[in-house]
Amino acid sequence: MNFRQLIQDYFTFSRNERKGITILLVLIFILAVANKLVFYFETPARIDPVLFDSARHELGLLNDSVSLRITSGKLFSFNPNTIDSLKLESLDLPEQIKRNLLKFRRGGGKFYSDSDFRKIYGVTDQVYDRIEPYLLVENEHRLPAANSPKSELFLFDPNTASDDEFLRLGLSGKLIATIRNYQNKGGSYKNKEGFLRMWGFSENQKKVLAAYVMIEKPEALNTEKKSVDTNLVVELNSADSIQLKRLPGIGDKLSKRIVKYRDLLGGFHSLNQLNEVYGLSEQTIQLIKNQITIDDTKIKKMDLNFADLYELAKHPYLQKNLAGQIIKFRTKNGSIRDLIVLRDSMILNIDEYNRLKPYF
Numbered sequence: 001m002n003f004r005q006l007i008q009d010y011f012t013f014s015r016n017e018r019k020g021i022t023i024l025l026v027l028i029f030i031l032a033v034a035n036k037l038v039f040y041f042e043t044p045a046r047i048d049p050v051l052f053d054s055a056r057h058e059l060g061l062l063n064d065s066v067s068l069r070i071t072s073g074k075l076f077s078f079n080p081n082t083i084d085s086l087k088l089e090s091l092d093l094p095e096q097i098k099r100n101l102l103k104f105r106r107g108g109g110k111f112y113s114d115s116d117f118r119k120i121y122g123v124t125d126q127v128y129d130r131i132e133p134y135l136l137v138e139n140e141h142r143l144p145a146a147n148s149p150k151s152e153l154f155l156f157d158p159n160t161a162s163d164d165e166f167l168r169l170g171l172s173g174k175l176i177a178t179i180r181n182y183q184n185k186g187g188s189y190k191n192k193e194g195f196l197r198m199w200g201f202s203e204n205q206k207k208v209l210a211a212y213v214m215i216e217k218p219e220a221l222n223t224e225k226k227s228v229d230t231n232l233v234v235e236l237n238s239a240d241s242i243q244l245k246r247l248p249g250i251g252d253k254l255s256k257r258i259v260k261y262r263d264l265l266g267g268f269h270s271l272n273q274l275n276e277v278y279g280l281s282e283q284t285i286q287l288i289k290n291q292i293t294i295d296d297t298k299i300k301k302m303d304l305n306f307a308d309l310y311e312l313a314k315h316p317y318l319q320k321n322l323a324g325q326i327i328k329f330r331t332k333n334g335s336i337r338d339l340i341v342l343r344d345s346m347i348l349n350i351d352e353y354n355r356l357k358p359y360f
Contacts, residue, residue, distance in 0.1 A: 079136045080111045097122045155214045158195045175200040235268040237298040248286040267299035269358040305335045316356045
């Protein structure tokens with residue numbers, strides 16, 4: 001048998017073999033086409049918002065556990081300009097960041113603000129967000145002064161001042177959070193010395209602000225009952241402080257606080273939001289609820305696509321952290337047509353989305 005005959009015998013198929021090959025090729029073609037067509041007839045499953053938010057939370061915990069591989073230790077307040085290597089070793093931070101911090105300082109580097117900590121190689125957004133509340137950078141150039149264009153000095157009562165007023169005075173978000181935490185636990189300031197003893201004030205801030213702290217004396221209890229007009233009905237989003245004072249249990253301070261908080265929000269959409277007004281008790285809310293109406297068409301909405309960081313951060317439901325995330329998302333992805341995009345992008349959780357929905 002020659003070579004040519006061998007090749008012919010090897011590549012020659014019987015009739016049954018040819019049928020089998022043909023059927024196999026047809027089946028392969030049908031499966032390939034079906035694999036493409038199935039996506040045109042498949043109906044996407046609906047997303048359960050509750051499960052989606054739960055998964056978002058679990059994913060966040062997983063990211064933290066993966067990206068923040070840190071040594072055993074604890075977190076405590078520290079100045080990155082002065083902390084020694086021994087204390088730094090006990091700080092709950094990745095070893096690489098600790099080494100880079102010391103290397104940065106040996107090279108003549110200096111931290112002038114908390115945000116400068118981001119200069120350290122290896123500090124991710126997750127690490128910075130975790131450590132930022134514990135940073136204590138002393139820098140007189142950042143403190144409020146009469147000639148500082150970024151701060152404004154005026155008389156204020158720390159028991160009634162809003163977050164916006166504290167920001168105008170030059171207080172950091174971290175210090176404002178400390179003040180609010182103290183007040184939320186029932187604390188109040190009886191004198192300027194007690195207020196300026198709060199952790200976070202520098203010596204220069206204490207000297208500058210001491211002349212502007214003005215704490216009002218508690219009003220004496222009025223033994224005479226205010227005449228109550230049971231027929232009085234007040235629309236909460238248009239009433240001024242004088243109209244609000246006519247309600248039972250609402251005095252001069254509470255009426256001004258309600259108006260101030262309403263202006264920060266952009267308006268009330270629910271009676272439950274009165275619980276967020278500092279000093280307004282649940283008993284008083286129950287006393288006046290039947291004499292209050294809320295017109296949610298009077299709510300002043302904010303444009304997510306044109307508001308800057310300062311404007312967004314002023315809103316009580318956003319603050320600086322969320323406002324910054326929204327600005328980053330807008331810069332990267334373009335205009336935001338609906339607030340639900342921020343929820344689906346995991347920037348807002350379900351609770352945050354529901355609270356903010358009436359205002360955007």
